[in-house]
Amino acid sequence: MIVPGYRDQPVEPWDREAPVDPGEAEDFLRRCYTENPRLGPVEPRLAIVRAQIAATGSYVHTTEELAHGARMAWRNASRCIGRLYWRSLVVLDRRRARTADEIYSLLVQHLRAAGDGALRPVISVFAPAQPGQPFARVWNEQLIRYAGYRTEAGETVGDPRQAGLTEAVRGLGWRGKGEAFDVLPLVIETPGDGIRLYELPERAIREVPLTHPDHGWFAELGLRWHAVPAISNMRLTIGGVHYPLAPFNGWYMGTEVGARNLADADRYDLLPEIAKRLELDTSRESTLWRDRALVELNRAVLHSFELAGVKMSDHHTESQRFMAHLRNEERAGRPVPADWTWIVPPMSGGLTPVFHRYYEEMDLRPAFYLDDEAANLAQGCPFKRTR
Ligand code: ARG
Numbered sequence: 507m508i509v510p511g512y513r514d515q516p517v518e519p520w521d522r523e524a525p526v527d528p529g530e531a532e533d534f535l536r537r538c539y540t541e542n543p544r545l546g547p548v549e550p551r552l553a554i555v556r557a558q559i560a561a562t563g564s565y566v567h568t569t570e571e572l573a574h575g576a577r578m579a580w581r582n583a584s585r586c587i588g589r590l591y592w593r594s595l596v597v598l599d600r601r602r603a604r605t606a607d608e609i610y611s612l613l614v615q616h617l618r619a620a621g622d623g624a625l626r627p628v629i630s631v632f633a634p635a636q637p638g639q640p641f642a643r644v645w646n647e648q649l650i651r652y653a654g655y656r657t658e659a660g661e662t663v664g665d666p667r668q669a670g671l672t673e674a675v676r677g678l679g680w681r682g683k684g685e686a687f688d689v690l691p692l693v694i695e696t697p698g699d700g701i702r703l704y705e706l707p708e709r710a711i712r713e714v715p716l717t718h719p720d721h722g723w724f725a726e727l728g729l730r731w732h733a734v735p736a737i738s739n740m741r742l743t744i745g746g747v748h749y750p751l752a753p754f755n756g757w758y759m760g761t762e763v764g765a766r767n768l769a770d771a772d773r774y775d776l777l778p779e780i781a782k783r784l785e786l787d788t789s790r791e792s793t794l795w796r797d798r799a800l801v802e803l804n805r806a807v808l809h810s811f812e813l814a815g816v817k818m819s820d821h822h823t824e825s826q827r828f829m830a831h832l833r834n835e836e837r838a839g840r841p842v843p844a845d846w847t848w849i850v851p852p853m854s855g856g857l858t859p860v861f862h863r864y865y866e867e868m869d870l871r872p873a874f875y876l877d878d879e880a881a882n883l884a885q886g887c888p889f890k891r892t893r
Pocket of ligand 1: 737759
């Protein structure tokens, strides 16, 4: 199944009516208990889970199962270069929250727990979806994202990737400042409260103003980026149980901001402006003005985060860490599913060790999936629901 705008990721068909698959539950539990001997023997637990599934169509994870399952899902995320630290994921068990207000305040707590300098990887796991029942969700693709306002001239102020959601929240009554870096409100949808908008408090949003180590004019561009990437619309599936609301964060690799968010022609598209300021010859591609501007933009991003004391890694270091992760996992006898097109950094790919090899692409679970419907909601398209 191909989701427009996303490469052909294997999207697990999720039958929302179906009870938990006992085979998948067993497979997960056996792995979980083998990897964590301190949890004791798995057989008695399997008997309980089988009975729970037979009686209710689902089962309830213990706190340890939830925590290890979430870490396994990160370990299995084939597009993530940052998996060396999968064991360090902080798992916040938020399964009891029901109302939109509760969820909102726990999302604010999530961002506080992630930190604002020395960032920690954190996941908040909210209630699982019960077969055939509606569930709570967040429309936004990340907890912190900048609005994109389409102008009449057909241009966009802000992040064009968020233009659809921005239009949707404006339709719901939100008014942004109309500037290039306005943080969007959270759109929280629950069975009990319907769709509600919430503005994040300033203390939950750490941002870094961008400056360049050598060029004073760079600050005049008025660029900034948020410290924490926190994906909020992927479904976490563990042992056949689906958690549609399980936002997670790590820290940024510089190129995500400098070589994609601020550089892509369909995002902030800043390379022409930066090349002009650098007085580069943009009359021909062969002057490599784009590449030269790209390097300076990425130097600015890494420099600014370092100056602000906000954790960020560069693509050389993160590539070496991923190679270490491959060695660790090989020693542990586990395969590492990886998607070359996502693992290789978007600049200077061939300078990094991750470029010079092939990877196995496998759909291992526990896993994170982006459902079509979640992707549509993040574009502000509630009517293109798939089921
Ligand atoms: N690339 C996405 C962004 O720029 C974030 C994806 C997750 N990244 C991470 N370092 N955990 O916003």
